[in-house]
Amino acid sequence: MSANHTRILHREPSRDLPVAMSGDGPFVIDSAGKRYLDASGGAAVSCLGHSERRVIEAIKAQLDRLPYAHTGFFTNEPAEALADHLIERAPEGLGHVYFVSGGSEANETAMKLARQYFFERGETGRRHFIARRQSYHGNTIAALSVGGNAGRRAIYEPILLPASHIAPCFEYRHRRSDEASEEYGIRAADELEAEILRLGPETVIAFIAETVVGATAGAVPPAPGYFRRIREICDRYGVLLILDEVMSGMGRTGTLYGCEQDGIAPDILTCAKGLGAGYQPIGATILSERIFDTITGGSGAFQHGFTYIGHATAAAGALAVQRVIEEDGLLENCRLMGARLKERLGEAFASHPRIGDIRGRGLFIGVELVEDRETKKPFDPALRLHARIKAAAMEEGLMVYPAGGTVDGRAGDHVLVAPPFIIGEGHVGMIVEKLQRAVAAATAAAGI
Ligand code: PLP
Numbered sequence: 001m002s003a004n005h006t007r008i009l010h011r012e013p014s015r016d017l018p019v020a021m022s023g024d025g026p027f028v029i030d031s032a033g034k035r036y037l038d039a040s041g042g043a044a045v046s047c048l049g050h051s052e053r054r055v056i057e058a059i060k061a062q063l064d065r066l067p068y069a070h071t072g073f074f075t076n077e078p079a080e081a082l083a084d085h086l087i088e089r090a091p092e093g094l095g096h097v098y099f100v101s102g103g104s105e106a107n108e109t110a111m112k113l114a115r116q117y118f119f120e121r122g123e124t125g126r127r128h129f130i131a132r133r134q135s136y137h138g139n140t141i142a143a144l145s146v147g148g149n150a151g152r153r154a155i156y157e158p159i160l161l162p163a164s165h166i167a168p169c170f171e172y173r174h175r176r177s178d179e180a181s182e183e184y185g186i187r188a189a190d191e192l193e194a195e196i197l198r199l200g201p202e203t204v205i206a207f208i209a210e211t212v213v214g215a216t217a218g219a220v221p222p223a224p225g226y227f228r229r230i231r232e233i234c235d236r237y238g239v240l241l242i243l244d245e246v247m248s249g250m251g252r253t254g255t256l257y258g259c260e261q262d263g264i265a266p267d268i269l270t271c272a273k274g275l276g277a278g279y280q281p282i283g284a285t286i287l288s289e290r291i292f293d294t295i296t297g298g299s300g301a302f303q304h305g306f307t308y309i310g311h312a313t314a315a316a317g318a319l320a321v322q323r324v325i326e327e328d329g330l331l332e333n334c335r336l337m338g339a340r341l342k343e344r345l346g347e348a349f350a351s352h353p354r355i356g357d358i359r360g361r362g363l364f365i366g367v368e369l370v371e372d373r374e375t376k377k378p379f380d381p382a383l384r385l386h387a388r389i390k391a392a393a394m395e396e397g398l399m400v401y402p403a404g405g406t407v408d409g410r411a412g413d414h415v416l417v418a419p420p421f422i423i424g425e426g427h428v429g430m431i432v433e434k435l436q437r438a439v440a441a442a443t444a445a446a447g448i
Helices: 053-065 077-088 103-120 141-146 150-159 181-199 226-237 258-262 289-297 312-327 330-348 385-396 425-445
Strands: 020-024 027-030 035-038 094-100 128-132 163-166 204-210 240-244 268-271 283-288 355-361 364-369 401-403 413-417
Touching: 035 425, 053 312, 077 094, 077 283, 077 312, 094 103, 094 289, 103 141, 103 204, 103 240, 103 268, 103 283, 103 289, 128 141, 128 181, 141 150, 141 163, 163 181, 181 204, 181 226, 204 226, 226 240, 226 258, 283 289, 312 330, 330 355, 330 364, 330 425, 364 385, 385 401, 385 413, 385 425, 413 425
Parallel strands: 128 163, 128 204, 204 240, 240 268
Antiparallel strands: 020 027, 027 035, 094 283, 268 283, 355 364, 364 413, 401 413
């Protein structure tokens, strides 16, 4: 069996994929018995690795009790307990949860909540979203509308929602050499104010941004003070702030919610991936008391819904994941191993002429390649260096998540390194050595 011999429409139908058969901690094992160290958690999903018994047993137990009951008729214990768990730890003001099945649905839900919030207030002229050029928010039509990848949007442009895109907050690429990080953070955030004024504040629903930019940029954290300024600007014009923590949330950056480190709370926060850690498909849209009260006090109901919201088995799996993270002190390990991995990558690539930047928070690390370290000139996208690194890493038995330059036409190829929170020093060493060999093989194959 391989991708060329299945009836599934795969992401890359032309490629022959190995067949994943089993999991062992941070390793995935294919049908030939080859072991792959999952240094990207798939796409920053598998934060507990692939064989956590406590989660598997919790899912089995829930299946034995009750797999699913439609939320039009019932609520259920695991979903209620998971909501309590998330809200008790959430940034200030966030008080309610809407459960969905993944990240795109979570953002779609956030955008519709935001629109209904203004509808209930009689502010029906608000119809515009502002996002950033370097971002990914999912593949449903609303989520795609705010996504920053113009190439992905192109086919669908005539049927997308009104959205505009400001510059990302990306120190490596956009901070001037004479500027302090904080000054740059303010300058980058002030673009939001200019865009709100250009559109007319009374037309803007929300600003949506990833707290730490994931796949499209390779773990780019905001500059200090950036989100505090963004929060101020949103408040000044009554614009809602939606933080997309689908990738950067649920502990990936070393705190449960990434924005804890930026000292702000959004009006709506979305998460998915690490919430169920791949054991179950689940996402969540976490909303403020204010939005909840406005919607439930107006029409009385959020005009939205999916068949699988609050799915009992998915919620039981996610609750078990979140409990394991706390029981085993995995946020601390994420911070420790993240610092260690960044340090070791920094040492390994310190004098590598093609590695421009190593950045990130916790176990959410990006490695960017450039043609020239001085000028930061990216490689010709036609070389598809990121894809070559992914392929060479797979040969080495290492999974890293690749992406290539889409930012203002100036980003370099990069790979995302986002291993499970359960890794130890030995895994850190393996990741660094295998990635070094993969980069060497890929650059040699590309003739650079
Ligand atoms: N938002 C971010 C930041 C993501 O990284 C992703 C997926 O990669 C999504 C949204 C969409 O999530 P999903 O693929 O689960 O729909």
